[in-house]
Amino acid sequence: MKLVVRVKLLPTPVQAAALEATLHACNEAATWAAQVAFEENALRPLALRKHTYAEIRVRWGLGAQAAQHAIKKTCDAYTTLKANLRAGRYGRPGTKRHARASGKPVVFRPRAAQPYDDRMLSWQHEQQTVSIWTTAGRLKGVAFTGQAGQLEVLAGHRRGESDLVFQGGKWFLIATCEIAEAALNSHPAGFLGVDLGIVNIAATSDGERHCGRQINRKRESDRKLRSKLQKKNTKSGRRRAKKYAGREARRNKDINHKISKRIVAEAERTGRGIALETLTGIRERARLRKPQRVTIHSWPFAQLGAFIAYKAKRAGAPVVYVDPAYTSQECSQCHHTPRGNRPAQAVFVCRVCGFVEHADRNASHNIRQRGWMVWVCGAQSTAPELTLIA
Template sequence: MAISRSAAKRHGLPTVVQLRLTPTPVQAEALAAAVLLCNEAATVVSRLAWQHRVFAVVELHRLAYYEVRARVAGLGAQAAVRAIARVTGAYANRRSTKKRAHIFRPHGAVPYNARLLSFNRDARTVSLWTPTSRVIVPYSGRPEDLKAVDTLPRGEADLVCRRGVWLLQVALTLPQPVVRKPVGGFLGVDQGVANLAVTSDRVVLPGPALPGPIGGNGHVRTLRDRRHRQRRRLQKKGTSAARRVLRRLSGREHRMMTDLNHQISKFVVREAERTGRGVALEDLRGIRGRVRAHRFQRRTLHGWAFAQQIAFTRYKAARAGVDFLLVDPAYTSQGCPECGWVARANRPARGWFVCTRCGLAGHADHIAARNIATRGITGWAVINQPHATGLPSARRDRESKPPASAGGS
């Protein structure tokens, strides 16, 4: 959103806090006009980029800057620059999968940088650019968020209107903690569809270890199935009242799963920090393309938020100074953690593991979590392998690379 990856590596860890704005009706109209204008400008730039197949920021700036300012009345210079940067970011990772130009939603979030907004910390107000003039709007938030905005380096901020409430999501940079050596090994976490997470300590998440009304994984599946049936019924009905209920229910399941993933990742990182261990998870990138699922299971598979859980665990571990590793997921549920025997026959049932060589038996997800923990130890040893130079292998390889040349060869 607001802090580049290189800046985060140099200065610290990125985080985002949310502030609530309280504009007057006139100011709210000006902010709404700014959002519409910026999204319209981004759509214009996106169509130009797609038409000319120009996606690099410098070339796109040369192509689209004067054009977008001429076609979108009231667009400021810096707002045009930010629109071009948004388009570049939109095409950066998804260009190959797109079949047409990217269209920005009229009321989507709009990024503001330091030239478009400024904070008055004493008065608790923020000055925001609009097409007519700047507006000075009071803001509020949690005490810890207000303190963070006052004391930490700030990046960009996203201006969002959510159900009539204006929000400012500000990117901040936290100090970079020192990652401690995992003296106690690694805490392995197996992610799945039936059980969202099972640790190598035999803890099933969500479950009694987590607070809140969610009783377990069966409760989560029941709630999600109920929401699916409710959405399908209302969409089939198609009346204005049904659409009104759909709007009211929109995002509820997403918020529930996001909250669960936050709770799971927080529990895992705290347990690893308490016991002096690192955290190891499976590298599940591309799993949806590799796994063949029955048509009745596709909705469950594609609604599996494993990437979000990995991302939450990664940044929470970085904040706490806990080592984090992604390991190879191949055969973690078919291998025996005691004797190392790998066979499909070790899984007589979906949730059960019995080693055909040594006889070790147990819950399949717990066995997989133990294998993940073992691979975490092995992977950490390889990455931090000592060398005659005194540097770990990963750092040695990084520092041995020649610096990039400013010119051509």
């Protein structure tokens, strides 16, 4: 299983200047190569290399490996663009948006990430330093730091390339690690149903609800602050909005990590699997009032599901996905499913058998039951191949 570990670099001012100059040179070269690829229709590495390799080496002073990576990065960008065009993410063919995306060369930001292989980057884990290639020469003794668990995974399981990233005024290295998967529990004692919702981010069939008033109040405060800054429409307002957006995203990610860790730990402790809702297309399917639409769009539920999936894969706990239709309206006891079973957001009262339960817990019971049926039918989940640890 592939995981991605992000560590923070601690360069001196001189080292930071060399790293920034390297990113600028590599991305300028990649932008020029993208223009050549567009004009010559050379979208594969071998074909593009014939047109650009020698020029990149001479014009920008890149080493052999750096030039190869700049060319490959360009080809990968066009591959991604083609996939997005086919998937309709830029609208239908013939529309202005589709024409803008397909009718001009790819352009790289001056500080876009640059891949490094083992010839350009070496790790000294005991000293917590790296030796990294730059256009000003090889920098030795560049310090890095990270959480103890991250550094342990990095030292024992790093494989392949690492990306140099400049984000928020800080330098990072993002390394790919290959970790052996735990043996899958092929005979689970049952399933832990997880209902993802608006008021409670996650509610399990064991009765545990993950959210709390404090988180909801903070989410509402963030929403009001975003709206206030957007209405100002000034340079300082946009700068502050960007700053707070990054802070909010990091906090949400931390909460999702904590929620997923508790859910997976409980499933592993009790020898059960995890049943999740299939959330693909939830924004198109959901018919919500305007305040609820704002709330559901402001939380990264897909990220939470991905965190649960890859943590479960490491723990050997099976994960299944079920159809979320009517899980909040169906009675988990008699399976009667009228809309009137939900007299209030948090209350479930079955009109046939009289069963009363918290609405989110009742939904999680239905998800648990559907998960068991999916497992019996032989369907198993696939966890994401690449997930950030942060």
